[in-house]
Amino acid sequence: MSLWKSAFDGLARSKAVAGFVQGNRFAQGLASRFVGGDAAPAAIRKCVELSARGVATSLNYLGEYVESPAAIEENVSQIVTAIRSLGQTALDVHVSIYPTQIGYAHSGELGEAGGLRIAQALAEQPAAGRRKLLMLDMEDFPLVRHTLDLRARLAQSGCPTGITIQAYLHRTEGDLRDLVADGAAAIRLVKGAFAERPERAWTRRSDINREYLRHASYLLSADAKSRGLYPVFATHDAATIRAVIGVAERNRRSRDDYEFEMLYGVRTPLQRQIVAEGRRLRLYVPFGTEWWPYTMHRIGENPANARMVLSALWNSRQ
Numbered sequence: 001m002s003l004w005k006s007a008f009d010g011l012a013r014s015k016a017v018a019g020f021v022q023g024n025r026f027a028q029g030l031a032s033r034f035v036g037g038d039a040a041p042a043a044i045r046k047c048v049e050l051s052a053r054g055v056a057t058s059l060n061y062l063g064e065y066v067e068s069p070a071a072i073e074e075n076v077s078q079i080v081t082a083i084r085s086l087g088q089t090a091l092d093v094h095v096s097i098y099p100t101q102i103g104y105a106h107s108g109e110l111g112e113a114g115g116l117r118i119a120q121a122l123a124e125q126p127a128a129g130r131r132k133l134l135m136l137d138m139e140d141f142p143l144v145r146h147t148l149d150l151r152a153r154l155a156q157s158g159c160p161t162g163i164t165i166q167a168y169l170h171r172t173e174g175d176l177r178d179l180v181a182d183g184a185a186a187i188r189l190v191k192g193a194f195a196e197r198p199e200r201a202w203t204r205r206s207d208i209n210r211e212y213l214r215h216a217s218y219l220l221s222a223d224a225k226s227r228g229l230y231p232v233f234a235t236h237d238a239a240t241i242r243a244v245i246g247v248a249e250r251n252r253r254s255r256d257d258y259e260f261e262m263l264y265g266v267r268t269p270l271q272r273q274i275v276a277e278g279r280r281l282r283l284y285v286p287f288g289t290e291w292w293p294y295t296m297h298r299i300g301e302n303p304a305n306a307r308m309v310l311s312a313l314w315n316s317r318q
């Protein structure tokens with residue numbers, strides 16, 4: 001890991017720094033580059049704004065790895081409240097959740113109960129004019145089995161549920177086949193964000209990129225389509241995006257058969273280009289008061305963001 005990235009990972013983990021900056025004007029300016037707002041109404045306004053520009057969204061309430069039942073309850077309630085507010089709009093929004101924010105960092109039972117409450121809230125919303133999908137984010141390796149089981153349980157309960165699958169894991173080929181065979185509504189393919197051991201995952205960038213395209217090909221296959229799968233390709237890598245488009249065209253898939261997803265605030269010119277080409281784009285819009293770790297990770301992912309930090313610091317002096 002580069003010195004730059006590890007410095008920002010350290011900052012992201014520091015509770016003392018988070019406590020200090022989450023009320024600070026300079027840091028809030030930085031957060032607004034990547035975060036939709038500190039509560040659901042602001043984030044939903046951001047979704048409306050993006051929708052007017054032809055961009056769909058994926059809302060995520062910030063805060064992972066929550067162990068205390070009170071904090072889990074707060075997360076689940078915030079997500080349910082956001083879903084109810086979304087019910088009054090006709091937006092195309094996915095609701096993205098981390099298993100460890102809804103109970104899995106405490107126990108499987110609490111996690112499943114949290115997932116079912118969220119699914120129930122989605123089911124209660126009026127259907128007209130919107131695609132309602134719960135999208136499960138995928139965390140580190142020990143959570144993969146739990147997350148696959150949760151998706152199956154939520155789908156059984158009648159909630160359209162998608163799942164994020166990491167291309168770098170060796171187990172992914174089997175998981176994708178099982179998900180497609182089980183009629184999964186949507187699969188969001190990502191490269192994988194966690195430092196996994198070589199026995200479990202490809203670790204070289206070239207290997208991960210190759211695996212990503214191999215899995216993308218399967219998700220865009222006639223077999224996957226015939227089982228009703230909707231593939232979502234979540235990446236900021238322009239070369240990967242071009243290669244996925246090439247596979248889709250060779251497989252005669254229409255532009256409405258799949259979509260790309262990126263993080264709000266990351267590679268905005270590339271996002272505009274995708275939309276200008278008439279392709280489907282969804283942006284992941286996080287919201288909530290726990291924005292410090294998320295923002296630090298985004299800045300740490302790209303040293304070019306150093307300029308952004310310096311200019312925010314400079315502006316905060318004015």
Ligand code: FDA
Pocket residue numbers: 136137138139164166190191192193194234235236237238240261262263266267284297298299301302
């Ligand atoms: P890659 O790392 O190949 O880089 C491609 C280019 O994008 C480079 O030029 C790079 O500099 C640029 N880039 C990447 N991040 C940038 C940034 N912050 N600022 C500026 N430029 C940047 N992972 C996971 O394990 N579980 C999950 O549930 C999810 N969920 C998820 C949802 C969505 C919508 C996205 C976009 C990503 C995820 N991820 C994830 C993260 C994913 O696994 C992966 O770590 C990152 O997307 C980085 O890989 P890419 O393919 O985007 O770019």
